[in-house]
Amino acid sequence: MAVTxxxxxxxxxxxxxxxxWGLALAILLAALCxxxxxxxxxxxxxxxxxxxxxxxxxxxxxxxxxxREKRDKPLPLSxxxxxxxxxxxxxxxxxIKDNNTTGxxxxxxxxxxxxxxxxxDKLIKEIKAKVDAGAHFVLTDVAPTTLLKLADAVxxxxxxxxxxxxxxxxxxxxxxxxxxMHTAPxxxxxADALAQYLxxxxxxxxxxxxxxNEDDKLFADALRRAAKRFGAKIVEERTFNYEIGNRRADGGxxxxxxxxxxxxxxxxxxxVLVVADEGNLFGDYLPYRTWDARPVAxxxxxxxxxxxxxxxxxxxxQFQNRFKRLANRNMRPxxxxxxxxxxxxxxxxxxxxxxxxxxxxxxxxxxEFALSAFKGVRLSLRDWNGQLRQPVPILSPKLLxxxxxxxxxxxxxxxxxxxGVDKPETxxxxxxx
Amino acid sequence: xxxxxxxxxxxxxxxxxxxxxxxxxxxxxxxxxEKDNTVSVIDTDKLEVIKTFKVGNRPxxxxxSKDGKWLIICASDxxxxxxxxxxxxxxxxSLPSGPDPELLILHPSGNPLYVANEDDNLVTVxxxxxxxILTDIPVGVEPEGMGMSPDGKVLVNTSETTNMAxxxxxxxxxxxxxxxxxxxxxxxxxxxxxxxxxxxxxxGGTVTVINPEDRKVIGKVRFEIPGINKEAIQPxxxxxxxxxxxxxxxxxxxNRVAVVDTETLKVxxxxxxxxxxxxxxxxxxxxxxxxxxxxxxxxxxxxxERQKVIKSIxxxxxxxxxxxxxx
Numbered sequence: 001m002a003v004t005x006x007x008x009x010x011x012x013x014x015x016x017x018x019x020x021w022g023l024a025l026a027i028l029l030a031a032l033c034x035x036x037x038x039x040x041x042x043x044x045x046x047x048x049x050x051x052x053x054x055x056x057x058x059x060x061x062x063x064x065x066x067x068r069e070k071r072d073k074p075l076p077l078s079x080x081x082x083x084x085x086x087x088x089x090x091x092x093x094x095x096i097k098d099n100n101t102t103g104x105x106x107x108x109x110x111x112x113x114x115x116x117x118x119x120x121d122k123l124i125k126e127i128k129a130k131v132d133a134g135a136h137f138v139l140t141d142v143a144p145t146t147l148l149k150l151a152d153a154v155x156x157x158x159x160x161x162x163x164x165x166x167x168x169x170x171x172x173x174x175x176x177x178x179x180x181m182h183t184a185p186x187x188x189x190x191a192d193a194l195a196q197y198l199x200x201x202x203x204x205x206x207x208x209x210x211x212x213n214e215d216d217k218l219f220a221d222a223l224r225r226a227a228k229r230f231g232a233k234i235v236e237e238r239t240f241n242y243e244i245g246n247r248r249a250d251g252g253x254x255x256x257x258x259x260x261x262x263x264x265x266x267x268x269x270x271x272v273l274v275v276a277d278e279g280n281l282f283g284d285y286l287p288y289r290t291w292d293a294r295p296v297a298x299x300x301x302x303x304x305x306x307x308x309x310x311x312x313x314x315x316x317x318q319f320q321n322r323f324k325r326l327a328n329r330n331m332r333p334x335x336x337x338x339x340x341x342x343x344x345x346x347x348x349x350x351x352x353x354x355x356x357x358x359x360x361x362x363x364x365x366x367x368e369f370a371l372s373a374f375k376g377v378r379l380s381l382r383d384w385n386g387q388l389r390q391p392v393p394i395l396s397p398k399l400l401x402x403x404x405x406x407x408x409x410x411x412x413x414x415x416x417x418x419x420g421v422d423k424p425e426t427x428x429x430x431x432x433x
Numbered sequence: 434x435x436x437x438x439x440x441x442x443x444x445x446x447x448x449x450x451x452x453x454x455x456x457x458x459x460x461x462x463x464x465x466x467e468k469d470n471t472v473s474v475i476d477t478d479k480l481e482v483i484k485t486f487k488v489g490n491r492p493x494x495x496x497x498s499k500d501g502k503w504l505i506i507c508a509s510d511x512x513x514x515x516x517x518x519x520x521x522x523x524x525x526x527s528l529p530s531g532p533d534p535e536l537l538i539l540h541p542s543g544n545p546l547y548v549a550n551e552d553d554n555l556v557t558v559x560x561x562x563x564x565x566i567l568t569d570i571p572v573g574v575e576p577e578g579m580g581m582s583p584d585g586k587v588l589v590n591t592s593e594t595t596n597m598a599x600x601x602x603x604x605x606x607x608x609x610x611x612x613x614x615x616x617x618x619x620x621x622x623x624x625x626x627x628x629x630x631x632x633x634x635x636x637g638g639t640v641t642v643i644n645p646e647d648r649k650v651i652g653k654v655r656f657e658i659p660g661i662n663k664e665a666i667q668p669x670x671x672x673x674x675x676x677x678x679x680x681x682x683x684x685x686x687x688n689r690v691a692v693v694d695t696e697t698l699k700v701x702x703x704x705x706x707x708x709x710x711x712x713x714x715x716x717x718x719x720x721x722x723x724x725x726x727x728x729x730x731x732x733x734x735x736x737x738e739r740q741k742v743i744k745s746i747x748x749x750x751x752x753x754x755x756x757x758x759x760x
Contacts, residue, residue, distance in 0.1 A: 101554060101574045102595040105611040315593060315617075318533060318552045318575050350596070350613065372594070372616040372636040376686075377664040415662060 091335025095342025141165030193392035193404035195226035307336030466749025499543030580621030591618035
């Protein structure tokens, strides 16, 4: 690792897609921060007894690499949804900060090393260099194809990749890898969570509207699967074809106001319109504009998501506040998924009092491992595909509506496994072979 | 609304004569209702709410001053501690705290007050008389549980995301040891003899019992309830009987209170109470135990000796903390 003895999180160097000068500067800055922060530690951490009795142990540095593939995506419709530049990264920074508050009591220090590139091959090369130099833990926010290439490129090494950015079910199924875990809920988990709520609400007749993109089709597949699983029926299905224009123009609503009612006209009787538009490019046009007066759910209206800035249950308020102080904005699902990934490593390192791969990786995969992540229950990894099992909040744009699994959807082992692909159905073989 | 002390004791005696069990003196229980911003006042003899009064926003932790005259409440969303008169329920004054105070505990001498501020990784030490902050003690992420050794020398704070019990010397106001426990520790409490410290882990689903002398873990209490998913077993409130023999542990959404033998650390019995049971409070004679049941808006009353739930009393919305006054 290029970066070893540095850094406390608020100061964590943001981007390391850099020149040598940039790197040197970052190290220097971080080192300065470190001298500043150790004083704070000694006070609270070591404590009276420890200071007197035991010689101070060396602080163990545990590097965590974050790999982000910069992708060109059209911007979402709403001004409120524009992604911040540090989407996800800020969540990892908070995770590092939380890990380090605990680390001060056990002489561990976590260091975040962010690598970003828009060229997947360059990104993989850079990550591989870090892994070759001894990094064991890599958090990823990359396209599924990039993740597979990366996983295969570093597969021989002692490395654990934690995917926090992709909901792709294939990465957990036919394309699963033994050294890749996932904190992001899958499309199947999100669709199941929403379906359970809609079925609980007795809104069983769905009008499915999907976008033309590949991601939208995958989410539509997940919704169809969920409908079948939980006893809903898709009574109508339409694809919303559109040309991506500029998200903003002066005006625009006049045409949409005409367009959506006619698009949704003459549907068979349905209870709820379910939309699959992962990029949020048209879905938000649907609520209040459908021909029939019906609620909208899916990727717009009522949504299933791993996190939302309005979640305050289970100690979430303090968590939201900590994030806002750090990032000066609301916490988004990607931030939360990255925070969980960072905390998985921190939690394992604290419990095992170690930073070594051979101590941490098997423990993380074991049934004893539990992550507490403001969801009211312990989270753990599915031992058949490395997916983090988790409750999924259901929200209207401003408020928590419910949390799935819903009451009555039972499971032999844990109700959390009613969400997503369950053990008997999995196509993942890497974990059993 | 009661008017005089005489009337109360008379009512108390009458009620005690009418009820077959348990024969208890009339005390007053105070319950904070997190969602209503109120405190419900319960007559422990009649077992009914006799008064509800408004307090600050999001009231949670609640204790009494040593002389019993003050009710001290964490008004979490106001970022202050509020003091109310235990007899007239009138507001007396506010005390400073750090952001988002949640639980608090008094030094056995009656002063100072130690407050866990969930939002800034600090335990704040507040002088009760002068109403000012004496110092802050840095601890782990999201400090919550507060336990005080019977001799007043050691304060224990738990941090919910760091997952540790921090041992703090009340002389130096510094941490001198940190013990790792299971995920999301909520409550810490010493037994009367000072030989055991009990720490509940809400997400870990266990209670860790620590020897305060050497800070070694004596053992862990584990819970298993047929038909209840293990994720729903979430220990929060812990109270230990006067003779140190039994511990009662509130199990959150498992809707049960476990009765645990403090020597074997084995569960003897599970008592069915209201929904999402969190905090517990004994009457001063240890005959009754009250439980706050957040999602069912009530408190359950447990007859300690018979280990039976004898009544549930409707409170405000989301009852959170409870304290019982000796009058």
